[in-house]
Amino acid sequence: MYFITGGSFNGKSRWVKKQFNLIESETTWISLFDNEMEDITTIRPIIVLEGVEYAVRSSILHSGVDSKALFKEQIDSLREWEEGSPERKVIWIGSEIGKGIVPIDQSSREWRDMTGWVYQDLAEKSQQVWLVWYGLASSIKG
Numbered sequence: 423m424y425f426i427t428g429g430s431f432n433g434k435s436r437w438v439k440k441q442f443n444l445i446e447s448e449t450t451w452i453s454l455f456d457n458e459m460e461d462i463t464t465i466r467p468i469i470v471l472e473g474v475e476y477a478v479r480s481s482i483l484h485s486g487v488d489s490k491a492l493f494k495e496q497i498d499s500l501r502e503w504e505e506g507s508p509e510r511k512v513i514w515i516g517s518e519i520g521k522g523i524v525p526i527d528q529s530s531r532e533w534r535d536m537t538g539w540v541y542q543d544l545a546e547k548s549q550q551v552w553l554v555w556y557g558l559a560s561s562i563k564g
Contacts, residue, residue, distance in 0.1 A: 423501050423512045425548040426559075427541060430517045433557030435472060438513055441552075441559070444468060454480075467509040469500065474516030474544070478537045482529070493540045497547055514544050 424442075426434050438444070444451075450466045454473035471477075481489040504510045520538045525531045545551050550564030 423497075423504055423514070423544075423548045425514045425516070425541070425544040425551045426554055427516050427518050427551070428554035429556075432555050434515050434517070434554045437552075437554050437557060437559055438470060438515060442468070442511070442513065444470070467507065468511045468513070470513045470515065472515040474514055474540065475519050475533075475537045478540050479533045482533055482536055489536050490539050490543075494543055497543055501547055514548070516541060516544070 426438055428434050448466055449468040449470060451470045451472065454471055454477040456476070478489060478493070481487055481492055500512045504512045516537070520534055525534060545563060548563065551562050552559045553562050554560075
């Protein structure tokens, strides 16, 4: 499993496509900007999940859902799927939202905090983690 983070519109997706030499017929690219996560272990051996921070926000909006536990389950499930075959890869892409000014409203603070916790879980479970700023990547794990 791989995790790529960095600033918004800083070239993370382009870097992933180039770094992993992704072939469209072998890749399921899922945009989480407007969609919730679902069962995505499809026929294709590579799964890219882009916009993790928006999936976190969406899960928070559903009251009664333990977002942290939900994401841990999904991360573990995808990691287990990935380990089932050597050609499988799961690549997570999420923008950094925790730097800067602390939001005034509680819901924005909750989103920022939950995203940070999910990113910590992703970083821990991923074999490699990169930080991408302005199209340039720095390896921070692996």
